[in-house]
Amino acid sequence: MFEYAPAPESRDVVDIKPSYGLFIDGEFVDGAGTSFKTVNPATEEALAEVAAASQADVDRAVQAARKAFGAWSAMPGSERAKYLFRIARIIQERSRELAVLETLDNGKPIRESRDVDLPLVAAHFFYYAGWADKLGYAGYGPAPKPLGVAGQVIPWNFPLLMLAWKIAPALACGNTVVLKPAETTPLTALLFAEICRQADLPPGVVNIVTGAGETGAAVVNHPDVNKVAFTGSTEVGRLIARSVAGTGKKVTLELGGKAANVIFDDAAIDQAVEGIVDGIFFNQGHVCCAGSRLLVQESIAEELLESLKRRLSRLRLGDPLDKNTDIGAINSAEQLARVRELSDIGEAEGAERWSPACTLPERGFWFPPTVFTGVAQSHRIARDEVFGPVLAVLTFRTPAEAVEKANNTPYGLSAGVWTEKGSRILWMADRLRAGVVWANTFNKFDPASPFGGYKESGYGREGGRHGLEAYLDV
Amino acid sequence: MTTPLADVAASGATLRAFLHGLPGVDRVGADQRAKMLGTRSIKTTAKAEAIDLAIRMVDLTTLEGADTPGKVRAMCAKAAHPDPSDPSVPKVAAVCVYPDLVGLAVEALGGSGVKVASVATAFPSGRSSLEVKVADTALAVAAGADEIDMVIDRGAFLAGDYLKVYEEIAAIKAACARPGDEHGAHLKVILETGELATYDNVRRASWLAMLAGGDFIKTSTGKVQPAATLPVTLIMLEAVRDFLAATGRKVGVKPAGGIRTTKDAIKMLVLVNETVGEGWLDPDWFRLGASTLLNDLLMQRQKLATGRYAGPDYFTLD
Numbered sequence: 136m137f138e139y140a141p142a143p144e145s146r147d148v149v150d151i152k153p154s155y156g157l158f159i160d161g162e163f164v165d166g167a168g169t170s171f172k173t174v175n176p177a178t179e180e181a182l183a184e185v186a187a188a189s190q191a192d193v194d195r196a197v198q199a200a201r202k203a204f205g206a207w208s209a210m211p212g213s214e215r216a217k218y219l220f221r222i223a224r225i226i227q228e229r230s231r232e233l234a235v236l237e238t239l240d241n242g243k244p245i246r247e248s249r250d251v252d253l254p255l256v257a258a259h260f261f262y263y264a265g266w267a268d269k270l271g272y273a274g275y276g277p278a279p280k281p282l283g284v285a286g287q288v289i290p291w292n293f294p295l296l297m298l299a300w301k302i303a304p305a306l307a308c309g310n311t312v313v314l315k316p317a318e319t320t321p322l323t324a325l326l327f328a329e330i331c332r333q334a335d336l337p338p339g340v341v342n343i344v345t346g347a348g349e350t351g352a353a354v355v356n357h358p359d360v361n362k363v364a365f366t367g368s369t370e371v372g373r374l375i376a377r378s379v380a381g382t383g384k385k386v387t388l389e390l391g392g393k394a395a396n397v398i399f400d401d402a403a404i405d406q407a408v409e410g411i412v413d414g415i416f417f418n419q420g421h422v423c424c425a426g427s428r429l430l431v432q433e434s435i436a437e438e439l440l441e442s443l444k445r446r447l448s449r450l451r452l453g454d455p456l457d458k459n460t461d462i463g464a465i466n467s468a469e470q471l472a473r474v475r476e477l478s479d480i481g482e483a484e485g486a487e488r489w490s491p492a493c494t495l496p497e498r499g500f501w502f503p504p505t506v507f508t509g510v511a512q513s514h515r516i517a518r519d520e521v522f523g524p525v526l527a528v529l530t531f532r533t534p535a536e537a538v539e540k541a542n543n544t545p546y547g548l549s550a551g552v553w554t555e556k557g558s559r560i561l562w563m564a565d566r567l568r569a570g571v572v573w574a575n576t577f578n579k580f581d582p583a584s585p586f587g588g589y590k591e592s593g594y595g596r597e598g599g600r601h602g603l604e605a606y607l608d609v
Numbered sequence: 610m611t612t613p614l615a616d617v618a619a620s621g622a623t624l625r626a627f628l629h630g631l632p633g634v635d636r637v638g639a640d641q642r643a644k645m646l647g648t649r650s651i652k653t654t655a656k657a658e659a660i661d662l663a664i665r666m667v668d669l670t671t672l673e674g675a676d677t678p679g680k681v682r683a684m685c686a687k688a689a690h691p692d693p694s695d696p697s698v699p700k701v702a703a704v705c706v707y708p709d710l711v712g713l714a715v716e717a718l719g720g721s722g723v724k725v726a727s728v729a730t731a732f733p734s735g736r737s738s739l740e741v742k743v744a745d746t747a748l749a750v751a752a753g754a755d756e757i758d759m760v761i762d763r764g765a766f767l768a769g770d771y772l773k774v775y776e777e778i779a780a781i782k783a784a785c786a787r788p789g790d791e792h793g794a795h796l797k798v799i800l801e802t803g804e805l806a807t808y809d810n811v812r813r814a815s816w817l818a819m820l821a822g823g824d825f826i827k828t829s830t831g832k833v834q835p836a837a838t839l840p841v842t843l844i845m846l847e848a849v850r851d852f853l854a855a856t857g858r859k860v861g862v863k864p865a866g867g868i869r870t871t872k873d874a875i876k877m878l879v880l881v882n883e884t885v886g887e888g889w890l891d892p893d894w895f896r897l898g899a900s901t902l903l904n905d906l907l908m909q910r911q912k913l914a915t916g917r918y919a920g921p922d923y924f925t926l927d
Contacts, residue, residue, distance in 0.1 A: 137659065137882045137890055142650035246648060405847050406638030449883050458650040555633040575635050 139451075142458045144245045149236045151322070154184040157192055157345060158328035160199035161338025166192050168346055173321055176242035177455050177464040177499045185321050188344035193313070193353040196342040200284040200311040201359055203339030208281045208309035212268035219264035219306060221334040226257045229330065233323055237295055238455045240322040242464030242500070243418050245456050251417075255580055256299040259598075262582035263303035266603060270308065273600050279607040281309035282385055283361030286354040288375075289324075290367045291317035291466050292421035292522075298324055300597050301364050302341060303582075308606035310362065313342045315354050319467045321345040352378075360384060362606065366423070369520075369546075369591050387595025387605045389423065389587060391520040392548030394569065395541035396426030396577060399534075400435045402553035406575065408442045411526070414551060414577035416450065416504050419465055420524040423592075424549035426577050428517055430537055433530040440508065440528065447504050448491040465500040465523060474502050474523030481507050481516035486527070512543055520546070534559065538566045547589030551577045570596070613856055618820060621772040628771060628816060634808035634844055643839035649879045653913075656875070660910045662890065663874040664691060667701040667906075668726055668863065668898045672733075672831065681710045683927035685717035692907050693925070701903065702892040703756060707732070708749035715753040726756035726797070730781060733801075733830035735760040739777055746784040749794075756795040757785050758827060761814065763804045771817055778821035797863055798823035802841045803833040811841055815848035825861035831898065836866025839876060846884040862889065865898025871909040874902060 154170070156163040168187030175182055188196070207215070226233065233256075234248040243252075271277045285305045289297035294316055305312050316324035324343050331341045344350055348371075355363050355375050362385045365375050369390040379386050396414045398407050414426025431439050455463035465471040482488050486507040495501040502523055510517050510527040517527045531537040541550055550569040552560050560574045570587045573579060580586070585601035587593060595605050617627040651659055669688045671680060685704055692698040703724035706714050714725045727749035731737035737745075746757055759781045765773040778798055785794040798818035802811050818826050826845055829836035842864045849860045864877055874897055881889050889895050904924045912918050 137662075137878060137887060138655060139649065139651060140653045140655035142652045250648065402632070403635035403638065404632040405844075406635040406642070409638055409642050458648070555635075575638065 139459050141454070143454060143456045144235055144238075144249075144458055146235055146239065146456060149232045149239070151183055151236070151239075154186070155321070155325045155345070156186045157188050157196070158325065158331075158341070158343040159192070159196045160202075160342065161332065163328070166344075166346070168192070168350065171318065171347070173240060173319060175239050175499075176319075176466050177496070179498050179500075182239060183322065185325075185345050187346040188315075188350045188353070190353045193344055193350060193357060196313045196344050197284055197286070197357045197359050199339035200313050200342055203337055204283055204311045207311055207337060207340050210309070212270060212307075212309075215306065215309065216264045216267035218334055218336050219260050219267060219303065222330060222336070223257050223260035223264060225330050225333055226253070226260060230257065233295060233326060235456070236326055237323050238463070240320045241291065241294060242455055242466050244460040244463040245458055246460065247418060252293060252296050255582070256295050259296070259299040259582045260303045263307040266304075267307040270603065270607070273603050275604065275607050275609040279308075279609055282606060282608050283310060284359060285310045285312045285362040285364060285606065286357060286360035287312055287314040287364045288351045288354060288367065289314065289316055291320040292418060292423070294320040295323040295327065297366050298327060300366075304597070304602045305364075305606050306340065308603060310606050311340045313344060313354055313360070315344050315346065315351050318345075318347045355379065362386075364605065365389070372593060385605070387587075387597065388593035389595070389597060390591060390593040391546055392423045392425065392588065392592050393428060393518065393520050393544045393546045394424055394426050394549040394551065395428045395430045395544075396551040397531075397537050397541055397553065397563065398429065398431045398435070398439060399552075399554035399556070399559065400432040401555050403555060403575065404435070404439065404442060407553040408439070408446050410551060410553060410575070410577045411443055412446060412450070415526045416462060416524050417578050419463055419502070421466060421470075421522055422578065424571060424578065425522075426549075426551050427521060427526060429526055429528045430531050430540055431528065432537075433532055436530050443506070444489065444491070447506070450491065450493075450504055452493050452501070452503065453496060462504060462524065465502050468500055470522065471500040471502060474521055474525060477516060477519055477521045477523075478505060478525055481510070481514060481525075481527070484514045484516070486510045486514055486516060512540060518544065534563065538563065542566075542568045545591040548592035549573065614820060618772065618775050621770070624771045624775060624817075625769065628813040631812055631816060634812050636808050639808055639840045639843060643843045643880065646879050646883055647839060647876050649876075651875050651879065657910070657913050659875050659878050660871060660906050660913070661699055663871070663878060663897060664903065664906050664910075665699045665702060666892045666895055666897045667903055668703045668705045668865070668896045669701050669903060670705040670831070670865070670898055670900045672705070672707060672728060676707060676710060678710070678713050681706055681713050682717045685714055685723070687903070687925060687927040688723045689718060689721040691903055695911075698907065698910065702896055705758060705898065708745055708752070708754075711749050711752035711754045724755040725753065726758055727752075727754040728758045728760075728830075730759040732758070732760050733832040735762050736764070739780060742777065743780055743784045746781050750785055750787055754794050756797060757781065758797040758799055760799045760801060760830060761818065763801055766805065766810070766814060766817075774817055775821045778818060778823060782822040795824045796822065797825035797827045797861075799827045799830055801830055801833055802828050803835045808840065808844055811844045812848055815845050816852065819848070819852045819858075819860050823860065825863050825896070827863040827865055827898065829866040831866035834867070837864030837868055837898070839880060842877060843880055843884060846881060846889070849889070850885045859888075859894065861894040861896065863896040863898055868897055868899045868902050870902070870905050874906065
């Protein structure tokens with residue numbers, strides 16, 4: 136006692152087709168590239184065969200988007216808003232289906248796709264629907280114009296949420312889009328395509344092309360694309376920045392991170408422990424703004440780590456569809472290999488590795504929650520983005536040292552500060568070079584709040600009023 | 610009492626310094642953690658086990674001005690045999706009554722193994738002199754109460770007079786002693802968290818009660834709203850966990866007031882399981898103070914066993 140009996144969410148709520156085509160000009164069509172399989176990372180079972188878009192397919196998608204742009208951008212904002220509100224409501228109505236599909240394709244626990252991803256996806260569409268007829272009051276002049284066709288490439292960690300972050304503001308501002316979901320997680324984007332049809336969205340306003348890196352490159356490099364939006368690795372972000380330089384395309388990049396989660400000795404310890412867990416183990420650590428570096432004041436380090444380890448030993452790892460699962464599967468074999476490699480390097484460099492006792496399922500891609508202590512700033516696990524459930528613990532002595540260490544990274548996406556002293560939170564927030572600074576919480580998102588990075592974490596902001604700028608000709 | 614923290618109550622100043630030196634509680638974070646644990650899905654065999662455990666943890670309570678011998682006898686019969694049609698249903702942990710009805714409850718429960726708890730110390734407000742509170746307690750102890758549920762002086766606590774609260778608890782603890790009974794009556798200390806208002810106060814009051822010798826800390830009288838909320842119970846569980854680590858002494862927790870459904874009770878058990886672990890998943894260390902909860906537990910128990918809901922008339926109303 137007290138073992139929780141299995142409580143799996145039914146996968147019957149979602150109807151996965153054996154194969155999927157591309158969504159171009161309001162129709163599902165075949166792709167000319169070599170189709171590929173998308174697998175359930177928790178079981179390695181193939182879920183569906185997905186078409187790959189060739190350069191010619193991408194060209195057709197961009198042409199469809201261009202053709203639709205005239206009428207869509209000329210439509211009064213209040214009319215565009217109706218479509219966005221309708222999409223938001225359909226997402227809410229079909230949220231269980233979308234959550235189950237997201238969990239199957241991505242490996243994240245159903246508790247997260249149901250309680251975090253889907254509510255945020257709907258909220259994002261509702262939020263930008265509200266802006267569509269108020270663009271003249273956003274601070275970009277009385278009648279700001281859209282850019283045209285937006286080429287958008289999104290990652291696999293929050294497939295549907297990243298789609299919402301990209302498509303909702305683009306459409307609200309009057310742009311049309313060609314979106315490429317990640318190769319390992321295309322299914323919810325294709326279900327979203329079906330939702331666009333259900334909402335009677337005019338053909339060509341949203342086009343979805345699936346495929347691997349070459350498809351993404353074709354979208355980004357297409358000469359008739361006016362705006363490029365990318366979320367993913369800093370490595371690919373660099374390539375994109377290079378390829379669009381001098382083309383007149385507007386670009387926003389949301390890239391990697393190595394966020395510091397700073398715990399002061401006067402923090403609310405029990406909640407700080409929860410914040411550390413949410414910071415790095417939420418979504419298996421597949422979060423660009425994850426709190427992957429724990430900076431703890433040396434005077435409480437031992438006590439805090441003891442609490443943290445006790446808490447981690449209660450995490451429930453396993454079947455992502457089980458409603459009581461806290462830690463799901465790593466998204467792909469490739470990512471698992473990277474997490475393993477960096478963890479092994481951490482050990483070889485002399486940091487102490489710890490994981491709670493937990494049995495990993497035999498099939499699928501799994502990695503236990505892992506904590507490294509005795510980490511120095513010079514260790515690779517303190518510098519490289521692991522993008523997995525791996526926490527590097529460092530200590531500091533003074534607030535100034537905390538800021539110095541927190542900022543000593545090429546990234547600058549997010550940071551967390553834990554203290555009961557309000558003045559210290561403000562002092563820290565002024566000095567941390569990070570796009571988001573969370574105070575006494577972590578990984579909290581809201582469509583009204585702008586999100587984006589400093590330094591190698593990218594440029595431009597998504598979300599909030601600031602997020603409109605990326606899709607307006609200003 | 611000898612604990613490593615025995616000297617913190619040496620003076621009002623040391624006690625205050627200690628209590629204010631405890632880590633703070635962030636309300637948003639605590640609420641969020643409790644809410645997340647509330648989403649745990651407890652089904653089938655786990656639910657059946659949880660229901661039986663919850664029944665064994667119930668302190669079946671009647672604390673009304675209108676309580677009569679007849680009412681108390683009927684409740685005692687139900688406590689010993691919650692479902693007369695099903696002998697596999699376990700008995701509850703205890704009944705909880707006013708001091709003047711303790712003798713009657715002891716007699717009614719004789720030999721059943723169900724304990725008798727009595728509220729005392731000018732329950733529920735605690736507004737009287739220490740002499741009266743001690744006498745109130747002594748009356749219940751002499752009448753055979755196994756457990757005393759005292760209320761703290763919230764006025765003194767909110768005025769910052771922690772030493773007064775401490776000394777009062779210690780005095781009531783002393784009054785729980787019984788000749789020929791090594792341990793005396795068990796002391797549960799009611800914090801009345803709805804009047805303490807902040808989570809920081811809940812944590813401080815929990816430590817204060819434990820330092821002063823309480824065997825259990827209890828959320829509420831049931832007469833003030835909000836009563837036993839999940840976050841408040843979470844904070845009290847964290848306090849007993851940390852107190853055990855600091856002193857080696859284990860203290861129990863009793864949420865009381867507002868726990869009406871099986872779902873509420875199971876959420877409490879999940880909270881215990883994931884905060885302090887199975888060491889507290891036992892009626893000796895965790896109780897649920899409730900008056901109407903028991904019938905819902907019985908109804909859900911039968912539903913699980915038979916697949917059907919029986920109408921409310923099939924469950925006795927005592």
